[in-house]
Amino acid sequence: MASNINSNNIDGTYPIAGQDNDSQGFRTNFTNIKNNLAYAKSEIDDLQAKAVLKGALTGSTLDNNMAGSIFRSAEIKDLRETRIALGTTSGTISLDHAAGHYYTVTTSGSITASFAGLPSSGKLGRIRLEVYVSSTGHTLTLPAAVSKGIKGIAGLNQSTLVLSFLQTGTRIFEFTTEDGGTSIHIADLTRPRDYFYSTQITLQQRTPTSIGQSGDVAGMIAVDANSIYLCYGSYNGSSTIWKNAAATATSATTAGTVTTAAQPNITSVGTLTSLTTSGAITGQSTIKTNSATGGIGYDTGAGGSITQGSGSGKATAVTLNKMSGQITMNNAALNAGAAVTFTLNNTNIAATDVILVNIASGGSTNSYQTGVTAIGTSGGNCNIQLRNITSATNLSEALVLNFAVIKAVAA
Numbered sequence: 001m002a003s004n005i006n007s008n009n010i011d012g013t014y015p016i017a018g019q020d021n022d023s024q025g026f027r028t029n030f031t032n033i034k035n036n037l038a039y040a041k042s043e044i045d046d047l048q049a050k051a052v053l054k055g056a057l058t059g060s061t062l063d064n065n066m067a068g069s070i071f072r073s074a075e076i077k078d079l080r081e082t083r084i085a086l087g088t089t090s091g092t093i094s095l096d097h098a099a100g101h102y103y104t105v106t107t108s109g110s111i112t113a114s115f116a117g118l119p120s121s122g123k124l125g126r127i128r129l130e131v132y133v134s135s136t137g138h139t140l141t142l143p144a145a146v147s148k149g150i151k152g153i154a155g156l157n158q159s160t161l162v163l164s165f166l167q168t169g170t171r172i173f174e175f176t177t178e179d180g181g182t183s184i185h186i187a188d189l190t191r192p193r194d195y196f197y198s199t200q201i202t203l204q205q206r207t208p209t210s211i212g213q214s215g216d217v218a219g220m221i222a223v224d225a226n227s228i229y230l231c232y233g234s235y236n237g238s239s240t241i242w243k244n245a246a247a248t249a250t251s252a253t254t255a256g257t258v259t260t261a262a263q264p265n266i267t268s269v270g271t272l273t274s275l276t277t278s279g280a281i282t283g284q285s286t287i288k289t290n291s292a293t294g295g296i297g298y299d300t301g302a303g304g305s306i307t308q309g310s311g312s313g314k315a316t317a318v319t320l321n322k323m324s325g326q327i328t329m330n331n332a333a334l335n336a337g338a339a340v341t342f343t344l345n346n347t348n349i350a351a352t353d354v355i356l357v358n359i360a361s362g363g364s365t366n367s368y369q370t371g372v373t374a375i376g377t378s379g380g381n382c383n384i385q386l387r388n389i390t391s392a393t394n395l396s397e398a399l400v401l402n403f404a405v406i407k408a409v410a411a
Contacts, residue, residue, distance in 0.1 A: 004039040006032075090138075095127050095175070104130040107138040114143060118181040125181070128189070130172045133165045139214070140165075146175065148185035154204070155215040164215040166206060210240045298324045298404070308342065314386065319345040324404040326360060329386070331398040339387035341373060344403065350379040354406040357384055363399040364390075370401060 009032040015021035048057060056062035082100035086093055090109030098117030105111065111131075118125045131140060140163040142156075150156055155164040165171070172189040207224045208216070212235045220231035222242075233241035281287075289296055304322035308314070313332030320327070327344065334340055349355065355372045367390050374383040384403070388395055 003043060005036045005043070007036065010036070088134075095129060097125050097127055101126060102128050102130070104132075106132040107134050107140075110139040110141070112141040115145070115175070115181055115184065118177055121180040121182070122178070125177050127175045128172060129175065130170060132170050133168050136165050136168060138165065139163060142186070143184075145177075145181055146184045146186050148183055149187055153186060153188050154191065157215050158217075162214065164213065166204065166213075166215075208242045210242050211235070211238060212241045216241060312342075314340040315342050317343040317345060321345075321347045323348055324402075327384075327401045327403065328362070329399045329401065331396050333394055333396040334386065334388045335394045336388055336390045336392050339385055341383050341385045343381050344384055345381045346405070347380055348405055349375060349382055350407070351375055351377055352408050352410045353379070354408050355382050356402075356404045356406065358402050360400040360402045363397045364393075364395060367393070367395060368399065 010029055011025065014025045014029060048060075052064050052066075053062060081102050083102045083104065084100040086103060086105040088106040088108045090107065090111055092112045092114055093103070093105055094114050094116055095103055096116040097119065113129065115127070142161040142163065144161065146161060150158050150161070153163065155166055156162075157164070170190060174187045174189055175184050176187075177184045204220065204222045205224065206222050207227075208222050208229050208231070212231060214235055216231050216235040218232050218234060218241075222229040222231070227244040229242050229244045231242050233239060235241060287296060302323045304320050304325040305328070306318045306320040306325065307328040308318050308330045309316045310330055310332070313330050314334060316330060318327055329342075344355075353375065355375065357370050357372055359368055359370055367388065369387045369389050371385060372382050373385045376382065384401070386399065386401075
């Protein structure tokens with residue numbers, strides 16, 4: 001504003017020395033001086049009430065309250081913010097924007113945050129909260145207004161707004177609002193670098209239990225030195241929501257044992273040098289091999305051997321509960337053109353299975369035929385027939401038969 005003080009209305013040459021001077025001149029000068037002093041007082045009072053000061057004026061307390069005025073087109077340097085230390089506490093903590101924008105607290109138990117003094121709608125308000133978490137059993141509960149940015153906060157239950165801490169230490173959160181606190185955005189300024197967040201996936205370095213912990217939701221992935229863990233549900237304190245896949249990997253090759261949950265949508269597994277399973281492999285296509293020396297069949301452990309007793313000669317039943325094996329027959333005589341049948345008891349045989357039998361050794365060349373003539377109606381056994389196909393030679397040989405059970409169905 002322009003000053004009302006006017007020094008030009010004071011006649012500095014009056015009174016004139018050596019002559020009589022009209023008293024009106026004195027009165028005019030005194031009046032103008034008085035008015036200018038009054039203007040000066042008013043303007044100084046106004047400055048004291050409105051000016052930004054470096055220090056308190058004598059006899060007063062410094063209070064540079066801008067009352068919401070605009071501070072425009074200024075270069076600022078070496079600014080500081082008020083830090084409000086809430087100490088070590090639990091329960092409700094008040095974050096008052098009017099008192100300060102940076103708060104610190106150490107948890108002695110779970111805490112609940114509330115906000116006060118936020119600027120009116122259309123103005124941006126910002127508060128930072130530094131929390132030293134002294135125990136992973138402590139939580140931070142946020143008010144319902146904190147509704148933005150919550151998907152990116154590790155350990156935050158988005159339904160209850162209860163934040164669980166996966167480790168002790170310092171976390172710094174920034175809260176911002178532009179609508180007077182109706183909705184508040186949260187950002188984690190100290191997000192650990194061993195975590196990855198997106199709207200759907202959280203990658204953590206930890207070893208979760210099968211039921212997890214508060215804040216765990218489907219989509220989380222955790223890793224430790226030995227395993228990768230997948231979370232497929234939300235924590236409720238009792239249900240199993242984590243499963244792991246243990247593996248030892250070198251470069252791009254995985255060696256050892258890989259354990260996973262049911263995987264219904266695997267379309268390709270690349271090239272496998274070997275594959276061992278503890279259960280069935282079920283598919284809707286064919287299993288093929290293009291090896292010139294390998295094939296499809298049973299491995300060590302699936303087979304066995306049995307020697308036929310002498311009770312009924314070559315008709316004596318045998319029991320061998322294996323998917324494949326060898327049967328050494330009794331050396332009882334089998335006359336030319338005659339046939340004998342014996343029973344192979346085997347609990348692995350189902351009524352719809354196919355049983356392959358051939359002569360492995362122990363008999364005269366081109367002298368026998370063998371095959372399965374019947375399978376038990378409920379499974380569990382089959383009848384194997386051996387025929388002497390010579391025209392005049394009675395044979396007494398201990399033949400060795402190979403057999404294999406091929407699983408089959410009628411539907």
